[in-house]
Amino acid sequence: MIKVENHILDILQLHEYGMAIGQSLDYRESCDLFIKLLLKRKNLNAAWILEKKDENYQSTYAIPLGQKTVVDADSVIQVTRDIEESTIVKRTDLISSISPLNLEEGMVAIFNLQDQGYLFLYSKKDNISEKDLAQLRPVIKKFSVNLKACKAFRQQQQLLHSLEIQNQELSDYAHMVSHDLKSPLRSIDTLTTWLQEDYASKLDESGNKQIISIRNSVEKMDTLISGILEYSTIGKTHIEAYPVDLNLLVKDILSLIEVPDHIAINTAILPTIIGDKYRLQQLFQNLIGNAVAYNDKPEGKIVVGAQEKGAFWEFYIQDNGKGIPDPYFKKIFKVFEKLETSETSTGIGLSIVKKIVEMYQGKIWLESEESVGTTFYFTLAKNSHGAT
Amino acid sequence: MLISTTNIDEIITAISAHVNDNAVLISVGEHTEIDIKEFVGALQQSGLEFMGGLFPRVIHGNTVLEKGIVINTLNNLETLFLVENISTKEYTIPEITFKENQPYSLFTYVDGLTSNISHYLSELYENYGMQTNYFGGGAGSLSLEQQPCVFCNKGIYQDAAVVAVMNMASNIGVRHGWKKVGGPFIVTKSEGNIIKEINWKNPFQVYKEVVEEHSGLIFTEDNFFDIAKGYPFGILKEDAECIVRDPLMTNENGELVCVGELEENMLVDILNGNNDSLIDAAQKAAEASVQKATAPRKAIIIDCISRILFLEDSFEQELNAITETIHGSYPDLSIGGALTLGEISSYGEGFLEFYNKTTVVGLFE
Known part of the structure; x- marks a missing residue:
């Protein structure tokens, strides 16, 4: 009669093996934790993993360390051809040839790790049984998933690292370009100013107009470069979040921008939100500024309002301006996409707006009817604080 | 020489x-x-x-x-x-x-x-x-x-x-010649050479129960090692004698300090031996x-x-x-x-x- 205790022991051993899996997302450490335990508990001598790489197989882990091995796929296929899950075989020269270690006589248990290759367990003695295979199969399946997770995690880390570098490079590039582009612009501006001052009387009307045109273009170019720099830095710098009363913020904006007398702006009661005042001001100023700039009615009306929507605040800026044709509803939020050719528009303002809204985990969209007016809606998450 | x-x-x-x-x-x-x-x-x-x-x-x-x-x-x-x-x-x-x-x-x-x-x-x-x-x-x-x-x-x-x-x-x-008298148990918590839990319980309580019953002796404040030297732990190993770990003393938390490390989740028996x-x-x-x-x-x-x-x-x-x-x-x-x-x-x-x-x-x- 088999003692009950032996059954318990088998189960408890599975517990120990199972608990050694998934403790790390580092490939080598995961292998060490599980495979070294197997070697100790089952009194085995060595283990290694072969994984397919291009046309060959290479050793991705070995204990003892041995030589990093690359073996041709044919040899591995010959050994592993009929192994769906696992098998035990005697050591052969062929198996030795696909091992990173020097093997003497003995037994080799082979487990199919599917996408993760094959795990080989070697013992000099005849101490691996079919029962061992049956016991280990489920835990080794779990181990295989752990290895897959390790690789995915490593790829994710590499990707993140590469993205961080690319982001930094882009940011550096934007700074460099804007600095280098602004320097000749400043020279052109200075020279045309001198030209205007010193030679105004010597130039005819057309010449003077052309100088003014050059200076306007220079100013637009300067605004455009500043906009690109602004756009590239949003979300990349650390911000201090604090409560911002949007009623005061909009009031400040209205005192800053030039609002013609024929345009009336009504502001509903707005909430106080946690965030970065500078970015929030950019957001509201760009949208209110656009509503003012593109209003063609003799009695312009602009309404700024907000309502609570669960975890978000939803804001709207409504005008009775020119309206926006349907095909532009999404395009206008892309960098350099603009509705009409204008001397003052850079095509970057709404891109900045969208980026700021996304920093607050919100969305922006619009409703519009040509000649009737436009309403821009956007949401800001209450708990986001605009942190990146 | x-x-x-x-x-x-x-x-x-x-x-x-x-x-x-x-x-x-x-x-x-x-x-x-x-x-x-x-x-x-x-x-x-x-x-x-x-x-x-x-x-x-x-x-x-x-x-x-x-x-x-x-x-x-x-x-x-x-x-x-x-x-x-x-x-x-x-x-x-x-x-x-x-x-x-x-x-x-x-x-x-x-x-x-x-x-x-x-x-x-x-x-x-x-x-x-x-x-x-x-x-x-x-x-x-x-x-x-x-x-x-x-x-x-x-x-x-x-x-x-x-x-x-x-x-x-x-x-x-x-x-080594030490034989099992209790177990198997799981070392559910350990740190280096200190067993902090056995079977999710205070390790000394688990150990004491087995050892006192087997030896007929009672642990007091100053006799731990006198009794424990005859009741080591054995880390289970297939196809070979277990690996012995010596409990040396208890600390202020009732944890067992051993000679040599014990890893979490390892299976242990409590062993005893005699001269023969x-x-x-x-x-x-x-x-x-x-x-x-x-x-x-x-x-x-x-x-x-x-x-x-x-x-x-x-x-x-x-x-x-x-x-x-x-x-x-x-x-x-x-x-x-x-x-x-x-x-x-x-x-x-x-x-x-x-x-x-x-x-x-x-x-x-």
Whole structure:
């Protein structure tokens, strides 16, 4: 009669093996934790993993360390051809040839790790049984998933690292370009100013107009470069979040921008939100500024309002301006996409707006009817604080 | 060879004469009346290549000594090196080129009172694998106060190990003779050598219940080790004797402090032994090494100091059982060794382990 205790022991051993899996997302450490335990508990001598790489197989882990091995796929296929899950075989020269270690006589248990290759367990003695295979199969399946997770995690880390570098490079590039582009612009501006001052009387009307045109273009170019720099830095710098009363913020904006007398702006009661005042001001100023700039009615009306929507605040800026044709509803939020050719528009303002809204985990969209007016809606998450 | 003199010049002369141009393994009893630093300094000046350790007691033939120096020649030495910072794991095991189809033996003495010895042994096996046999023990004082206790040509160190690798065949027998009286249990929480939970419960309560029932004794405030020395833990291992861990004391949280590390989720039994089972096991360890040997030149015994604490006067019988077995086949073979704080070898040439309360017998060819 088999003692009950032996059954318990088998189960408890599975517990120990199972608990050694998934403790790390580092490939080598995961292998060490599980495979070294197997070697100790089952009194085995060595283990290694072969994984397919291009046309060959290479050793991705070995204990003892041995030589990093690359073996041709044919040899591995010959050994592993009929192994769906696992098998035990005697050591052969062929198996030795696909091992990173020097093997003497003995037994080799082979487990199919599917996408993760094959795990080989070697013992000099005849101490691996079919029962061992049956016991280990489920835990080794779990181990295989752990290895897959390790690789995915490593790829994710590499990707993140590469993205961080690319982001930094882009940011550096934007700074460099804007600095280098602004320097000749400043020279052109200075020279045309001198030209205007010193030679105004010597130039005819057309010449003077052309100088003014050059200076306007220079100013637009300067605004455009500043906009690109602004756009590239949003979300990349650390911000201090604090409560911002949007009623005061909009009031400040209205005192800053030039609002013609024929345009009336009504502001509903707005909430106080946690965030970065500078970015929030950019957001509201760009949208209110656009509503003012593109209003063609003799009695312009602009309404700024907000309502609570669960975890978000939803804001709207409504005008009775020119309206926006349907095909532009999404395009206008892309960098350099603009509705009409204008001397003052850079095509970057709404891109900045969208980026700021996304920093607050919100969305922006619009409703519009040509000649009737436009309403821009956007949401800001209450708990986001605009942190990146 | 046993050296009894305490005159350092005489000791150096005796060692030089014994080993000629070979390297030497030196085991020093901790109560030997010499200044160990002065001794190591003199060895450094002598031109000898050496490694050694300070032990609670040393073995020479049939005798166990608190005082005395036992030396063994390290023939065909390939390399001898020091590994520092065992506890912090900040070391690199040097690369060795092993010749194919040649037997090698690695001998190591490690500070038995430092932490992360299992990691050190794992690193040794990772680097040298199946290319060599492994043999050794933990050095240190029976006072259990950590102090410089392993030495080589670089000096005397604590938290370190010394290693000699020889192009030499060896045959090793390992046994302990402790038998299960309770378990299996799961070490559900541990940290280094401290068991913090067994089966999600206070470890001392679990241990106490089994041991008091089996022994008929009651734990009091000051008798833990007196009882516990007869009830070690056994880490379960398939197809071999379990690995013994010695519970040394309880701490203020009722946790069990052991000699040697225990990892979380490992399965343990509570063991007990008697004079007969331990002596029989020691004899079997000797038999295992003798059976595999062909032409041994010396025998080295690494036996746990806690076996003598348990067996007391009967330890003489254990040592006799070993020496008689060896001399039964090789009457003139010199036998030396040490009583250590932990023993090092592998069962069946498998993964390297750190044992407690175990007898390791090595015959070197």
